[in-house]
Amino acid sequence: MALGCFSFLQDCIEKRGEFVGSACGPHGPYVPDVLFWCVILFFSTVVMSAFLKEFKFSNYFPTKVRSIISDFAVFITILTMVLVDYALGIPSPKLKVPNVFKPTRDDRGWFINPLGPNPWWTAVITVVPALLCTILIFMDQQITAVIINRKENKLKKGCGYHLDLLMVGIMLGVCSLMGLPWFVAATVLSITHVNSLKLESECSAPGEQPKFLGIREQRVTGLMIFMLMGSSVFMTSMLKFIPMPVLYGVFLYMGASSLRGIQFFDRITLFGMPAKHQPDFIYLRHVPLRKVHLFTVIQLSCLILLWVIKTSRAAIVFPMMVLALVFIRKLMDCIFTKRELSWLDDLMPESKKKKLEDTEEEEEQSILAEDEAVVQVPLGEYQGIPIINITDEMSKGSFGNTWNAND
Structure with missing residues (x-):
């Protein structure tokens, strides 16, 4: 809309036309480049917040400095974006705050x-x-x-x-x-x-x-x-300088960063992913992939249903629908086994499960290795030969005498 009015404004100026109204006038409400600048502010805020949050793992600056930058990543991003927006002077939409401390009405x-x-x-x-x-x-x-x-x-x-x-x-x-x-x-x-x-x-x-x-x-x-x-x-007087695209970028970053490590989000990413490219999630070792997808679809359907109810006029029954999820979870016992549900819907963190299983596998491998190290020699016709403990004889220093005696 802004670009269309701006091109129309240029055509009218070139053809020496006259304007009626302030919609597309030289000082009208539509200013070019505002939409494009808001998009830049939005994505720059998300990228910069994520970069500064992970800055503590970089190789630059001392550990204390990197930790401070990571802890105040969002604040540094907001301050930087506000200064850049103020320096360019493009009239982006700002945060609307009241000027007087009083009730709204x-x-x-x-x-x-x-x-x-x-x-x-x-x-x-x-x-x-x-x-x-x-x-x-x-x-x-x-x-x-x-x-x-x-x-x-x-x-x-x-x-x-x-x-x-x-x-x-x-x-x-x-x-x-x-x-x-x-x-x-x-x-x-x-x-x-x-x-x-x-x-x-x-x-x-x-x-x-x-x-x-x-x-x-x-x-x-x-x-x-x-x-x-x-x-x-x-x-x-200070908050009114914060652009709204910057706040939306902060909200998106905070929401996206909180999804990290949530099993439901990880299972959604498995859709359409070939088996050879799938991460080594612990539940994939014990639950078939089709059961994992079925469990994810049920959860996603319940989430969409709750969102639809919450945004409709029937929002008053939203608490009852949340309570109904308990019975839906109980009905899932008819579809999945208890062992499958223990891996897909357990309170134990994913990292701890994987660590415990890796420890058990290492213990099993060590036991097998010890069993394979035991060499059993069939006696057969050599039953008359005395059994010699080589370690004991060497510690006694009589290995040579024992060998000569048996020889």
Whole structure:
């Protein structure tokens, strides 16, 4: 649209025409190159964030500098893209923030009446949808807690998630009285937060990846995050310079980076992939490929169904559909064996499964090697020959005498 209006503008100028209205005028709302610049900003943000996040594995700069660049990859990317956008001066769409700290609507205050203009009996009817929302929020919180508290993360303070659920419940009541959006578990942000707090070994052999040691378990970063979010209402003069394509690029990077290591995403990539090019996933050693694809199709169908319900007018029954997944999982016992489900739907991380199986295979190979090392000589007609322990005789120093005596 912008390029079409710009070419039309040039034709009118060359033919000395006159404009009526401001749509395609010299100072109209359509400016050329904005769409192309937004695409460049979007993909540059994604690529730069991924590059800086993996910078700690590069060979440049000391380890401490590489670690700082990797930890603040998203912040450095946003700051760089904002400066580049400001330097070029192309009017890309910016983040819209209010200039005054007040409620969005002028006809309401900070607190609202829970019933409003509705009659009193509506409070009794709302018990059913409130129960559905409670189920949804509880499952959302617990699913996020299970993902974060996996054994491979080596967390030691897992009980803190109960405190998180308590705070979510309290804030739900506060937000309801103030008419604010509810606080719910942010799965993608939580995974990104945990990944940014990983502790790795500083000393490693040349060419060897640092070993994962655990998570820096503390609540300082979480507290600072929400303090900065609260103070952002006083930084509107700075936030209005952030282009929207940069924010969309950050959201895409955070969503894509959280997919790494998820078995469901790995199984989707197996579709259309020849067997010789498939990665050495542990479940492919024990489950036929057709069963793996069937399990993936069932999961993908349930995900699409949930998304369709959530975006439709029937979104109120979304919690019940989430609860119905429990029964769908139970019906899968009729299609798959327990052994197959243990490999396709187990809480044990993929890396740990593979490590355990490789260890068992090494132990079996070592036992077989020891058995093959035992040489059995058939006695047959040589039963009269005495059995000599060569090791004992050599330690006694009488190997030569024994040999001569038998000779």
